[in-house]
Amino acid sequence: MRVFPTRRKVLSYAAAGCLALGLQAPAQAADDIVIGASMPMTGVFAFAGIALNNAFQDYVKIVNDAGGINGRKIKYVAEDTGYKVDNSVAVFNRITSQEKVSLYYGDSTAFSKTINAELNRRGDIVLAGASFASELNDPKNFPYQFIAGPDYSEMIGILLEYIAKTKPGAKIALVNSDTEFGRDPIVPTEKRAAELGLKIVEKIATPPTSVDVSTEVLKLRRADPDYTIFHGYILAPLPEFMTQAKQLGLKTKFMGTFWSMDNAIWAKSAEVADGFMGVMPYRYYFDTEGKSPMLEKIRQIRPEYQSTGYMQGFLTAMLMTEAAKRTLDAKKDLTAANMKASLNSIKDFDTGGIIGVPISIPGNTVPVGRVYQYDGANKTMKPVSDWIKIAK
Amino acid sequence: MRIGAVHQTYAQAEALLDTNFQRVMLAALFAALVLFPFFADQYWIYLACLVLIHIVSTTGLNILTGYTGLVSLGQAAFMSVGAYTVAILEIRVGTPFIINLILAGFVSAAVGLVVGVPSLRVKGLYLAIATIAASFILHFLFANGPAFLGGTQGLSMPPARLFGYDLARPFQLYWLFMPLTALSVVAAANLFRTRIGRAFIAIRDRDISAEVLGIPLLKYKLLSFALSSFYAGVAGGMWAYFFRVVTPESFPLIYSVFFLAAVIVGGMGTILGAILGAIFMTMVPEFLKIAVSYLTFIPNATAQLSPIRTIVFGALIIGFLLFEPQGLAEIWRRVRRFFHIWPFKK
Numbered sequence: 001m002r003v004f005p006t007r008r009k010v011l012s013y014a015a016a017g018c019l020a021l022g023l024q025a026p027a028q029a030a031d032d033i034v035i036g037a038s039m040p041m042t043g044v045f046a047f048a049g050i051a052l053n054n055a056f057q058d059y060v061k062i063v064n065d066a067g068g069i070n071g072r073k074i075k076y077v078a079e080d081t082g083y084k085v086d087n088s089v090a091v092f093n094r095i096t097s098q099e100k101v102s103l104y105y106g107d108s109t110a111f112s113k114t115i116n117a118e119l120n121r122r123g124d125i126v127l128a129g130a131s132f133a134s135e136l137n138d139p140k141n142f143p144y145q146f147i148a149g150p151d152y153s154e155m156i157g158i159l160l161e162y163i164a165k166t167k168p169g170a171k172i173a174l175v176n177s178d179t180e181f182g183r184d185p186i187v188p189t190e191k192r193a194a195e196l197g198l199k200i201v202e203k204i205a206t207p208p209t210s211v212d213v214s215t216e217v218l219k220l221r222r223a224d225p226d227y228t229i230f231h232g233y234i235l236a237p238l239p240e241f242m243t244q245a246k247q248l249g250l251k252t253k254f255m256g257t258f259w260s261m262d263n264a265i266w267a268k269s270a271e272v273a274d275g276f277m278g279v280m281p282y283r284y285y286f287d288t289e290g291k292s293p294m295l296e297k298i299r300q301i302r303p304e305y306q307s308t309g310y311m312q313g314f315l316t317a318m319l320m321t322e323a324a325k326r327t328l329d330a331k332k333d334l335t336a337a338n339m340k341a342s343l344n345s346i347k348d349f350d351t352g353g354i355i356g357v358p359i360s361i362p363g364n365t366v367p368v369g370r371v372y373q374y375d376g377a378n379k380t381m382k383p384v385s386d387w388i389k390i391a392k
Numbered sequence: 393m394r395i396g397a398v399h400q401t402y403a404q405a406e407a408l409l410d411t412n413f414q415r416v417m418l419a420a421l422f423a424a425l426v427l428f429p430f431f432a433d434q435y436w437i438y439l440a441c442l443v444l445i446h447i448v449s450t451t452g453l454n455i456l457t458g459y460t461g462l463v464s465l466g467q468a469a470f471m472s473v474g475a476y477t478v479a480i481l482e483i484r485v486g487t488p489f490i491i492n493l494i495l496a497g498f499v500s501a502a503v504g505l506v507v508g509v510p511s512l513r514v515k516g517l518y519l520a521i522a523t524i525a526a527s528f529i530l531h532f533l534f535a536n537g538p539a540f541l542g543g544t545q546g547l548s549m550p551p552a553r554l555f556g557y558d559l560a561r562p563f564q565l566y567w568l569f570m571p572l573t574a575l576s577v578v579a580a581a582n583l584f585r586t587r588i589g590r591a592f593i594a595i596r597d598r599d600i601s602a603e604v605l606g607i608p609l610l611k612y613k614l615l616s617f618a619l620s621s622f623y624a625g626v627a628g629g630m631w632a633y634f635f636r637v638v639t640p641e642s643f644p645l646i647y648s649v650f651f652l653a654a655v656i657v658g659g660m661g662t663i664l665g666a667i668l669g670a671i672f673m674t675m676v677p678e679f680l681k682i683a684v685s686y687l688t689f690i691p692n693a694t695a696q697l698s699p700i701r702t703i704v705f706g707a708l709i710i711g712f713l714l715f716e717p718q719g720l721a722e723i724w725r726r727v728r729r730f731f732h733i734w735p736f737k738k
Contacts, residue, residue: 039695041694041695046699053694053695078694080681080694080698085642089438089635090439090678093434093435094435097433098435110642113548114637117551117560121560178544179641180544180545180546180639180640180641182544183544184544
């Protein structure tokens with residue numbers, strides 16, 4: 001008797017298995033509130049995607065352990081996108097084909113823009129994401145989207161407010177990556193700087209991971225700005241810029257925006273980063289100032305340092321569930337219009353310490369942030385300003 | 393058992409499909425393609441549309457690389473030209489989508505002609521670098537060019553319209569893309585039954601000999617670039633109607649590598665290879681993703697196994713290059729041959 005199956009049988013079993021896998025749909029309770037996510041867990045943005053994914057899982061568990069929203073559990077369904085827009089849209093289609101999704105997290109500006117027409121057509125999903133693009137802060141054209149923080153223009157607006165207060169009439173240089181992400185806030189920055197009496201003395205655009213920045217540093221030297229604001233980068237080429245500038249004896253103070261403000265990315269170049277400032281919409285993992293029950297809960301769940309991406313994901317999940325909760329409390333259906341209206345009804349909301357002040361969502365953003373400065377000796381970001389709110 | 397087909401006339405010998413069985417199978421395939429959207433959900437229709445776009449572009453690159461022997465890493469850049477052409481025509485002029493797609497092909501072909509000029513002097517890696525340069529120049533132009541190109545934010549465009557109806561969703565666009573792709577593939581298959589196609593093959597096999605035979609190299613190399621770019625332009629236009637947001641970053645260099653990989657994995661110099669390569673490169677990562685999502689016994693499997701999925705995909709491509717350098721088309725031929733001579737040889 002033949003003990004081992006023939007090759008043909010093995011192949012047919014495998015084919016049948018694949019077919020069964022393809023046909024099965026994951027189980028979902030009828031009244032689950034589903035959060036879907038196109039997460040960039042591989043590719044250039046993986047460092048943030050994994051943190052964001054952890055944050056969503058943690059917050060959903062916290063809510064479900066506490067009984068869910070009005071007795072309804074939250075289900076979180078995420079898939080990796082590799083930070084590619086076609087993959088992100090495929091993931092959106094796959095998840096929304098299999099689940100009744102009410103809330104969705106997208107991984108990029110390109111995805112948020114691409115999927116917008118479909119969101120408007122469906123009218124049953126509210127979307128937030130990793131993008132802080134100023135273009136998305138437009139309730140008319142992006143009615144069912146929001147940003148769990150200030151948009152990029154508002155972030156730089158916060159920095160400009162700080163500069164105007166600290167050094168009136170200061171000279172500023174803008175260094176932006178030559179990408180959609182990098183060029184996003186240039187025009188609003190120039191406008192706001194003029195209103196605040198600040199002078200933009202130099203504008204530099206470089207490739208996002210540029211290595212040789214000596215020419216750009218020479219331009220900075222000629223312009224001799226009091227502040228240099230980077231935007232559109234994660235890390236490179238910021239350390240190179242700062243090293244060369246220090247070697248040339250420039251006195252300019254360097255600043256950055258959210259995605260270059262994570263504590264961990266500067267730990268390996270702490271000496272160079274000493275004094276680096278920037279805007280941060282959330283409090284840092286290690287921040288113990290004041291009452292912060294939600295931060296303490298995070299520290300209990302995850303005893304090791306969690307990045308700024310984690311904080312962004314956590315607050316996004318909080319705001320999404322709050323929108324669903326307010327809609328259900330008002331005995332309304334979970335339509336996109338109802339959930340977005342609930343989101344906009346959030347006024348002076350206590351985030352449990354994720355943001356240091358009560359927040360409101362007047363439009364598509366949470367227009368608040370704080371200026372932090374990196375302390376190279378202690379390898380931590382420390383606040384140097386109060387929380388600054390931006391009025392639109 | 394079928395061991396061959398008897399051709400009694402030249403017309404029979406030259407036919408694309410030479411047996412009734414082939415015709416029946418093709419009819420069945422078309423029936424399946426027509427019925428597919430009525431049975432599939434939005435996700436699978438979305439992927440089908442993406443595969444159709446990729447087949448058009450890969451077929452174009454196969455004309456250039458597989459049949460003419462000219463390496464190009466500029467296919468995504470040519471697609472971007474097509475996508476921008478369609479977006480600008482749709483936003484500024486409002487011409488019907490079919491005219492926009494044809495014009496996208498012609499504008500890309502014109503750009504392809506210019507990029508193809510170095511092909512007379514340089515070959516292989518040198519030509520590949522020249523085409524990469526073209527993609528950087530085009531990226532710079534789209535990001536920093538005139539205001540109507542939308543700068544780094546790019547262009548958001550309305551959907552294609554037919555008789556007053558929007559073709560906005562994958563289900564609707566499928567009926568536009570499927571016939572367009574079929575037409576593109578049939579046109580490419582026919583191309584290689586003409587004097588032009590045979591000239592391309594002669595240039596690929598030995599360009600000096602081709603010249604001795606009286607084939608003007610510059611003319612045919614440029615023609616190959618233009619045709620390949622025409623396909624890329626149409627594919628880019630389809631892409632633009634599909635995603636409806638076109639930015640300079642929509643068509644990165646890695647996308648050109650994707651198409652080159654599709655040509656190689658599918659099988660260079662075969663029409664079927666371009667189709668199979670495009671399907672493989674688009675669908676295998678999705679199947680791997682589905683497989684990972686079912687490994688629920690591993691905690692946080694999606695996050696833990698995502699990098700492994702990428703490695704498996706890479707290993708599959710390397711496996712093909714090592715064990716079947718002639719690609720999926722050759723595997724398909726072997727399977728057919730097996731059935732032709734079955735049951736005499738397994």
